[in-house]
Amino acid sequence: MADETVRPESRWHRPLATTPRHLFVPRWWTSRERDGAVGYELHDGVSDPEAWMRAAYDSGRTLTTRVGPHHADHAAPGTVIPETWPTSSSTLPGLVVMMYRHAFLADTSRVLVTTGSGYGTALACKRLGSEHVTSVDVDPYLVEAARERLAAAGHHPCMEVCDLTGELPGGYDRIISTVSVRTIPGSWLTALAPGGRMVTTLSGTGLIIVADKTDDGGAFGRVAPESAGFMRTRHGDDYDPLPGNAQLWETAQNAEGESVTRGRYPVMRVSSTWDVRSTLELVVPGIEHRMDVGEDGTRTAYMLHVDGSWARATAAGARELPTVHQGGPRRLWDELDRIRTWLVIDGDLPVSGAMVRIDPDGALTLSRSGWTATLP
Incomplete structure (x- = not known):
């Protein structure tokens, strides 16, 4: 694992090579999907030492040790936890x-x-x-x-x-x-x-x-x-619950919206990018992203915001342009397309390599090439 992570002369090679990672993760959770339901399944190292060592010394693997308020150390063998947020792990x-x-x-x-x-x-x-x-x-x-x-x-x-x-x-x-x-x-x-x-x-x-x-x-x-x-x-013991959005989710799935347009770019999985997602989060903090891929290849992306804004973009395939429905006080998909246009024109986004200034009160400002964004 150490050889895969750093060069032998690195001062981090010996710590990696001699620290028993398995000691810190005797049990862990893995995400699983069964019968359409997503959840977390418990793994116990002692009962399967080979899997334990393989997981613990995988240089590219984070091991989740706590989901919601449920720590793997305290769970009974065979426990499966419904989908929730992980709350602790052994980072890769x-x-x-x-x-x-x-x-x-x-x-x-x-x-x-x-x-x-x-x-x-x-x-x-x-x-x-x-x-x-x-x-x-x-x-x-x-x-x-x-x-x-x-x-x-x-x-x-x-x-x-x-x-x-x-x-x-x-x-x-x-x-x-x-x-x-x-x-x-x-x-x-x-x-x-x-x-x-x-x-x-x-x-x-x-x-x-x-x-x-x-x-x-x-x-x-x-x-x-x-x-x-x-x-x-x-x-505290778990994350605070997100604001209720069941009604907004229903709206995003079915409503026509105040705006129906043709998107400029194919549907993307925003959560899988870092520069686009990061820029969007700075421009409109707190968007929830969801995505469905149908058996016929249809791709639908949803964006939900606590202020009541929503967007639904549906395309027949990965390379097709979507039909975009939007509602609420802001046009979330338009914000996303604006950022993607920025990326196409400049070749990168200003968050990449941006300078950071943190004021004594904690206000953080990112800046690059005339662009700025401030988090209070």
């Missing part, structure tokens, strides 16, 4: 190392990392020594389980239960978050040492933000060239 090793590399860790860096399964914390401890590592999570069980498993691997970092978006338990040279945030918490800027660096992702986007603290108490940096997606921060 290559992605953890990429986030750490963006942090430019020095041997004496005091780092704050996020706990989850504890595997990423173990890698940081192996690289820096436990005395330089603080690991936090909002879930008391995750912190305690990770503490025990880290101790079994010979690591004893500072472990704290806290909300990552609230007050942090110390001061740090680096803050590396493998959960995503909507905006940068002001507490991060308070806890970060002068010249310190933060690395995180913005929820709803594929954007990795790398920024260094500036003398005025803010931070300045850039959007990393790679894309990544992590589970978003939660503040």
